[in-house]
Structure formats: C-alpha cells, structure tokens
C-alpha cells in the first residue's frame with residue numbers, strides 16, 4: 648500500500664481508501680488497468696459496467712483481497728471494512744438461522760445481532776432459517792452481517808441480486824440510510840443501472856478501464872457511457888431525470904470528472920515483466 652492518499656478533487660470527507668493507476672493481471676491478461684478511484688467517509692461510490700468489466704476485481708483490490716500488479720492501493724490505517732461479496736460460499740439449504748449466519752465468523756453479543764437486524768428491518772427473522780428467506784431478506788441479512796463490524800467502509804458487490812424492482816428501491820434506500828446514520832463510506836457494485844444511479848454520489852463506469860466517471864447525471868449523459876450501455880443507457884437517462892424531478896435522494900459529495908476515452912477493452916496483453924508489482928503491491 649502507498650503511504651499517502653492521492654488528492655482527489657472536491658469531495659470533502661476523509662479519504663478511506665483509494666487506488667491510483669491500479670492494474671490487475673492474471674494469466675498474462677490485464678483484467679483491469681489504469682483505475683483511479685477514491686472513497687471518502689460519507690460518500691457512496693458505485694462501480695457500474697457490463698459483465699466481466701472488472702468491477703469485483705477492482706473492489707477486491709481496494710479492500711486488499713487481490714494484489715495490485717500495477718499502480719497502488721491506499722487504505723487509511725485501521726480501516727474497518729464490511730464486505731458483502733457477490734457470491735457467498737455457503738450452502739443455503741443447510742439448517743442455519745439468520746442469527747447464526749451473522750455470527751459464523753465473528754462471535755457477537757445477542758444484543759448486537761438484534762441491533763444489526765433491527766437496522767436492516769428484519770429483527771423478526773433472527774430465528775428464521777436462512778434457506779427460507781426471500782432474496783431481499785437474504786441481502787438484508789448479509790448487510791446486517793457486514794454492519795456488525797461497525798465498518799468505516801462498506802463494500803457491497805451486487806447488493807440487490809435476486810431482488811425484485813420494488814425490493815431494489817427499498818434496499819438502496821436502506822443503504823443510503825446506513826450511510827446517513829453511520830457516516831461510513833460505501834463502495835457499491837452493480838452490473839445493471841436501475842435506481843442505483845440515483846442513490847449514488849459518484850459513478851465510475853468500467854470496461855476494463857475507467858470509461859467515464861462523475862455524478863450520476865454527468866455519467867449518464869456521457870458519450871462513453873452511452874456507447875457502453877446503448878439504448879438501456881438512454882432509457883435510464885429518462886428514469887434518472889424522472890427521479891430528479893421529485894423522488895431521488897441525490898446528495899452530492901462526488902467529483903465530476905471529464906470523460907476519459909474508453910481506450911482498451913479488458914483482456915489486452917499484460918506485460919510479462921511487472922516491476923510495479925514489487926513497488927506497489929498490497
């Protein structure tokens with residue numbers, strides 16, 4: 648990890664974690680390259696992009712689960728991270744209560760478990776079996792599990808997977824409330840667009856590299872975004888404008904950068920010798 652965070656524009660909260668010129672390569676192929684990002688306290692940053700565009704890889708590198716092969720990652724010392732991965736390596740058919748799911752890896756007092764479930768709106772499900780939960784309830788349980796660590800930075804990889812459209816809105820609203828209540832920073836990943844745009848301060852649109860970034864409004868009208876998402880992107884513009892007219896909580900701590908050219912698709916050849924790895928890894 649680097650010793651100091653990069654200076655990064657107008658957002659005012661303390662920097663929790665950042666990446667500069669981050670590259671991750673596997674089997675001689677760059678999965679992501681040239682990624683700059685920064686998450687500050689109280690800020691919601693969302694990575695969007697098509698399947699395989701490097702969203703999870705980027706998030707894993709930011710929290711230290713994947714090593715940088717180029718560039719660098721910085722995290723504030725002592726940073727507490729709550730992570731909800733895209734896939735949880737567990738068999739949902741096994742007998743397991745929600746309360747137990749929350750304490751599988753870290754023992755927690757019963758009161759803390761109850762408070763976490765209360766915070767995500769499912770206190771009544773503490774003794775329910777995990778396999779009986781709906782998609783939205785399961786995602787809330789995972790959120791509660793991440794909240795138990797009292798995180799400074801919450802990293803949510805596809806937090807609305809398996810949830811219907813109404814449930815999505817409720818979950819994004821819950822995520823915004825968590826940010827308001829705790830002041831944590833949130834790095835969120837989504838491969839779809841939906842209401843995620845309206846619930847976000849800063850959007851980073853990935854396609855192996857950063858295609859464009861900025862406020863949801865700036866990104867959505869950016870040609871690089873429209874190239875990536877085509878018709879869907881245009882539709883979302885209408886949705887977003889509708890939200891702007893009345894309903895969307897679009898507070899603003901984000902930076903509004905110019906579009907960056909979408910230079911290289913993922914999968915371009917990685918160099919065989921990577922001196923940056925030794926210098927910046929971690």
Ligand SMILES: Nc1ncnc2c1ncn2[C@@H]1O[C@H](COP(=O)(O)OP(=O)(O)OP(=O)(O)O)[C@@H](O)[C@H]1O
Nearest residue numbers: 673678696697698699700701702703704705733838
């Ligand atoms: N450990 C790994 N080894 C080799 N390739 C990997 C590894 N992890 C990810 N990849 C590849 O890197 C690319 C980016 O994957 P990643 O999971 O970051 O994409 P994503 O944008 O999160 O995709 P999705 O929307 O499908 O979840 C994919 O082509 C994937 O197959």
